[in-house]
Amino acid sequence: MKNDYMVVAEGLVKDYGGFRAVDGVGFKINRGELFSLLGPNGAGKTTTIKMLSTLLKPTSGEAWIASYSIVREAGMVRRVIGLVPQDLTADDEMSGWDNVYIQARLYGLPPGEARERTREVLEYLDLMEAARRRVATYSGGMRRKLEIAMSLVHSPKVLFLDEPTLGLDVHSRRSLWRYIEDLKRGGVTILLTTHYMEEAEILSDRVAIIDRGRIVAEGTADELKARVKGETIYIELKDPAYIEPLTQTLRVKLGLEPSVVEGRVSLRVDRADTMLPELAKALNGFPVKSISISRATLEDVFIELTGRTLTGGEEPFDPFKYRRMIRGVR
Numbered sequence: 001m002k003n004d005y006m007v008v009a010e011g012l013v014k015d016y017g018g019f020r021a022v023d024g025v026g027f028k029i030n031r032g033e034l035f036s037l038l039g040p041n042g043a044g045k046t047t048t049i050k051m052l053s054t055l056l057k058p059t060s061g062e063a064w065i066a067s068y069s070i071v072r073e074a075g076m077v078r079r080v081i082g083l084v085p086q087d088l089t090a091d092d093e094m095s096g097w098d099n100v101y102i103q104a105r106l107y108g109l110p111p112g113e114a115r116e117r118t119r120e121v122l123e124y125l126d127l128m129e130a131a132r133r134r135v136a137t138y139s140g141g142m143r144r145k146l147e148i149a150m151s152l153v154h155s156p157k158v159l160f161l162d163e164p165t166l167g168l169d170v171h172s173r174r175s176l177w178r179y180i181e182d183l184k185r186g187g188v189t190i191l192l193t194t195h196y197m198e199e200a201e202i203l204s205d206r207v208a209i210i211d212r213g214r215i216v217a218e219g220t221a222d223e224l225k226a227r228v229k230g231e232t233i234y235i236e237l238k239d240p241a242y243i244e245p246l247t248q249t250l251r252v253k254l255g256l257e258p259s260v261v262e263g264r265v266s267l268r269v270d271r272a273d274t275m276l277p278e279l280a281k282a283l284n285g286f287p288v289k290s291i292s293i294s295r296a297t298l299e300d301v302f303i304e305l306t307g308r309t310l311t312g313g314e315e316p317f318d319p320f321k322y323r324r325m326i327r328g329v330r
């Protein structure tokens with residue numbers, strides 16, 4: 001019954017030497033659906049995409065894309081998929097047009113059709129004006145759009161987007177989301193990886209939360225968030241030495257079970273507004289830096305499942321490293 005789905009993954013495993021990066025990942029994506037793998041750095045998202053797009057052979061497990069096996073029919077799989085990898089692939093010294101045109105020819109389109117498709121996808125992504133310019137002059141957002149144009153030139157049925165907005169500013173990120181939403185409306189089945197919960201929430205029909213090579217939860221964003229009841233109050237202190245006494249006070253005075261998530265005391269409550277007066281009293285004498293309240297987010301779901309945050313332990317964003325990456329300089 002693989003035909004009902006555009007992507008079916010079953011028990012995918014990838015070992016790098018003795019290290020298991022992907023540990024039995026399985027999911028099914030319906031035709032025209034946008035499915036996200038949401039997880040922190042190192043969770044195994046890129047490795048999963050690489051296996052599905054036939055760039056890496058699974059250690060074990062299987063997957064079918066448009067009912068072609070990634071293990072036995074890799075050539076057919078490549079014809080029906082488009083891939084926007086994390087490490088950008090466009091040639092900096094060539095124009096945007098040439099990058100897309102060459103890609104079209106590599107996919108076997110004859111020259112006339114390749115020109116037509118190149119124009120179509122560049123127009124679609126609003127890159128026609130910059131098409132004759134060297135890619136080296138493009139902004140980060142334009143480069144991402146060019147990569148998407150390159151991945152679409154052969155009209156794939158399934159599109160893999162690996163952290164498509166990584167390192168982009170908020171404006172470029174939102175603009176890229178509109179193109180992705182548009183592609184989905186056009187019927188393309190999309191698998192997207194991200195560690196931005198907002199991105200997963202806004203774009204996806206369904207989300208799988210992945211951590212340490214395993215899918216720990218799957219469903220619509222609403223279904224996942226419904227697992228976490230109520231609201232969360234976060235208390236940040238000026239001096240971390242007070243964290244332990246504060247958690248003790250909250251336990252004793254308010255009967256709550258606080259937890260500490262990345263230096264902030266977090267309290268899960270049914271309703272934050274009615275709790276605040278009592279909380280204010282309990283906080284008297286503590287060096288409070290900030291108090292914030294949030295309704296359940298996908299991040300809370302991740303914290304509930306793993307005890308860590310999605311961005312926990314992430315290196316701070318290094319623009320120089322990112323620039324080197326997109327220029328292909330290692």
Ligand SMILES: Nc1ncnc2c1ncn2[C@@H]1O[C@H](COP(=O)(O)OP(=O)(O)OP(=O)(O)O)[C@@H](O)[C@H]1O
Nearest residue numbers: 016019021039040041042043044045046047048163
């Ligand atoms: N070629 C490799 N050799 C050894 N270990 C690897 C290799 N590629 C990835 N890993 C490890 O496998 C794990 C999963 O990596 P992967 O890149 O799939 O994660 P990810 O969720 O995509 O994170 P990121 O967004 O940072 O790429 C990580 O611990 C990573 O260090």
